[in-house]
Amino acid sequence: MRVTIIGTGLIGGSMAIALKEKGFAKHIIGVDKHAVHAEKALALGLVDAVLPLQEAVAQSDLVVLATPINAAETLLPQVLDMADRQVVMDVGSTKKMICASVASHAKRGRFVATHPMWGTEYSGPEAAVKGAFTDKATVICDKANSDADAVACVEEVYRLLGMHLVYMNADDHDVHVAYVSHISHITSFALANTVLEKEKEEDAIFELASGGFESTVRLAKSNPAMWVPIFMQNKENVLDVLNEHIAQLRKFKACLEKENYDYLQELIENANGIRRILK
């Protein structure tokens, strides 16, 4: 199969590696508005060729949109205009707006809205890795709006990547990811800013940083070009979770201020319930 990957960064590049390795893609074409990314992807062997969008789509059976989600929302209707037999899929972190952007498009059926739940805090073609995606969940949204052959093709892609499939409507997806992904990034950004602020007066603040700190702060390295559009598009859900999270933090604050250590104990025991989920 001939595959075009639009956006040759962390996700697009890692997908290219996997699809080549599994023998699914015989030929991979990269499209990237940043020429330097496209050249790098070619030099790294992530893609076999770099072409302008229209030529790339014309030569492909499958088109993967792997740009930041604001660009994907603009590109998707254009790609569908160019498509006939092609299957078009996206891999963005929100699903409601991109689905809305082609809701009444004549070729809506060729599009499959997806979100593989894998990523790292790094970006660009150099961040692409072998063995990404494996054993993680991937979401296919609003499956009934896609043609059966297009869904079958995308399901095959994700099975080859070793992911397990979850089906959901786009609205529910966006609520869920606000809880299990977007809020983690906000807390991590805010925690980094908290400590960096203190660093201005205390040089040695990071000398003692260990594994626990790194674990909660590493997502703060994430790229704003990816995350600002995610927070924009999922604003309402993210605000709901952020308000709840601030309320939860205020409970810890109140325990300390009032020296109510029995309640503090309860809050921590309740949080330990996460052991059921994270093995």
Add this chain to the structure above:
Amino acid sequence: MRVTIIGTGLIGGSMAIALKEKGFAKHIIGVDKHAVHAEKALALGLVDAVLPLQEAVAQSDLVVLATPINAAETLLPQVLDMADRQVVMDVGSTKKMICASVASHAKRGRFVATHPMWGTEYSGPEAAVKGAFTDKATVICDKANSDADAVACVEEVYRLLGMHLVYMNADDHDVHVAYVSHISHITSFALANTVLEKEKEEDAIFELASGGFESTVRLAKSNPAMWVPIFMQNKENVLDVLNEHIAQLRKFKACLEKENYDYLQELIENANGIRRILK
């Protein structure tokens, strides 16, 4: 050297493994108020014998206090009462109160206040691991209040563990760890509670949880028996950082509410500054 470890859990047990492996400890005696922990530590080979406190101290050259910090604060004056030639060190996460607890003790010089910056979210003897501590920082506080031979012995222990030594007064230590350790635990506990609250209405909320979520929430598995005393003892510093962290989260909230995405971009770019610290 004969070593007593009081509190045969994650830290005490991991230290026992390392001190035996490096040939520093010929014989390790475990002391634990939980008989089941002591037996487990013996069965796992972490310690060579289990004895009551007084006998253990009498037979030892080095005594390591590795209990939760509230217990350590009570035990330390008792252990110093029993000590003559022995070196006594603690490994607790706060330093101000434990130093205060023996400030005017006749044998204060035998005590060295330390905090190795390593841990995991697990606890108990089964959580002890080989290779812990290596390449992390360890703090020695108020060094001038300890006898020179006692400091030299403790420095040797930490060098054998592969840690690099940082010297600090107890007050500064407690401020620093509030920023680079204690707040990470509070955000993680609060984030777990945020999502567990939502789970009550949404069964499938964790189906999509991936690496980023796990990273920010894993500390929420941590033991309240360890953490409640830490937050109690370091209340003022933790409250300062928690207030700053809530203020930082409110900036993200305001950006979303006011759709001020330029400022959101700035906040994330600023948070990316953590790349200087976390390689």
